[in-house]
Amino acid sequence: MVSSEIKNFGILGFPVGHSLSPQMYKAAFTAAGFPNYNYIPLSIQAGKLYMAVEGLKGLGFRGVNVTIPHKTTISRYLDAIDADALVIGAVNTVVNDGGMLTGYNTDVSGFLAALAEANFLPEDSHAVILGAGGAARAILWGLCKRKAEYITIGARNPQKAQALANDFLNYGAVEGFDWNSDEFKEIIQTADILINTTPLGMFPNVDNMPPIDLKLLPEGALVYDIIYNPAETKLLKTARELGFPTLNGLSMLLLQGKESYRLYTGQIPDLKVMAKALEKNLKSR
Ligand code: NAP
Numbered sequence: 001m002v003s004s005e006i007k008n009f010g011i012l013g014f015p016v017g018h019s020l021s022p023q024m025y026k027a028a029f030t031a032a033g034f035p036n037y038n039y040i041p042l043s044i045q046a047g048k049l050y051m052a053v054e055g056l057k058g059l060g061f062r063g064v065n066v067t068i069p070h071k072t073t074i075s076r077y078l079d080a081i082d083a084d085a086l087v088i089g090a091v092n093t094v095v096n097d098g099g100m101l102t103g104y105n106t107d108v109s110g111f112l113a114a115l116a117e118a119n120f121l122p123e124d125s126h127a128v129i130l131g132a133g134g135a136a137r138a139i140l141w142g143l144c145k146r147k148a149e150y151i152t153i154g155a156r157n158p159q160k161a162q163a164l165a166n167d168f169l170n171y172g173a174v175e176g177f178d179w180n181s182d183e184f185k186e187i188i189q190t191a192d193i194l195i196n197t198t199p200l201g202m203f204p205n206v207d208n209m210p211p212i213d214l215k216l217l218p219e220g221a222l223v224y225d226i227i228y229n230p231a232e233t234k235l236l237k238t239a240r241e242l243g244f245p246t247l248n249g250l251s252m253l254l255l256q257g258k259e260s261y262r263l264y265t266g267q268i269p270d271l272k273v274m275a276k277a278l279e280k281n282l283k284s285r
Helices: 021-031 046-059 073-077 083-088 107-117 134-145 158-167 182-190 234-241 250-265 271-283
Strands: 007-013 037-043 063-066 093-097 100-104 126-130 150-155 174-178 193-196 222-225
Touching: 007 021, 007 046, 021 037, 021 250, 021 271, 046 073, 046 093, 046 100, 063 250, 073 100, 083 100, 083 107, 083 134, 093 250, 107 134, 107 250, 126 134, 126 182, 134 150, 134 158, 150 158, 150 182, 158 174, 174 182, 222 234, 250 271
Parallel strands: 007 037, 007 063, 126 150, 126 193, 150 174, 193 222
Antiparallel strands: 063 093, 093 100
């Protein structure tokens, strides 16, 4: 059944022109019979965030996704924060229930669902995360929730890797290292999964990759790059040529979108429609 109801959604960030979310959600709304649900890119500079959030209430937006640079700062303007977003310290989805704004982080469930789809069980595994930024925090929390046995963070800045590890010491066995150190090179030899959360290799800088010798990984380790453009980064290509199983970031993007859609509407979207919209828009870039 097609509904004539009008609701507004959007993505709040700066810049937001590159975002694939408008096409992905709009396709899912239309397929579900909500052709009048709008999804708008909202380009908001940092100093204007408070006014923008108040504006969401005034304009009666049902929800927004949140991206760089607002994922951390938006929390202070919300009425409630869900438990995952609180631990991670970042919000990527806001739902408006009659003027009450609640912040969520769906990157965690997107990441864990993507691992499940790839048949990787984080329980009792040794996971290695490259990078210590926002996405690494969400992934680290997901791995702690699912009881990974040991989590190693490698970054170009060892202080940041150690600070991130320290924030999660109450939740699991987490350590941070300089990714060029001998200790790190030794420790990755027992990794079950290596996850790149840095932008190294992302379009247009497709010839870049993290400075990791993949030959050090044990046979069968899953090499996961959360970048989705290009579909096969230099890291994944190198891993594939060495015989490792690989996974790119498209399923995480799609599955975090599925969870945000569920929070917005109480319904499960048509994932095939969302995936098709993502792939079509990625191809046209
Ligand atoms: P972020 O908070 O800026 O963190 C980026 C991390 O990468 C930091 O640790 C940063 O180190 C490191 N880094 C950046 N440039 C580097 C370089 N040239 N050499 C070495 N390290 C470098 O970004 P984020 O939000 O975590 O996002 C990171 C990536 O994940 C992006 O490519 C984003 O598109 C992708 N992502 C994908 C999904 C998905 O659904 N698939 C979801 C979220 C994010 P410093 O702190 O030293 O700068």
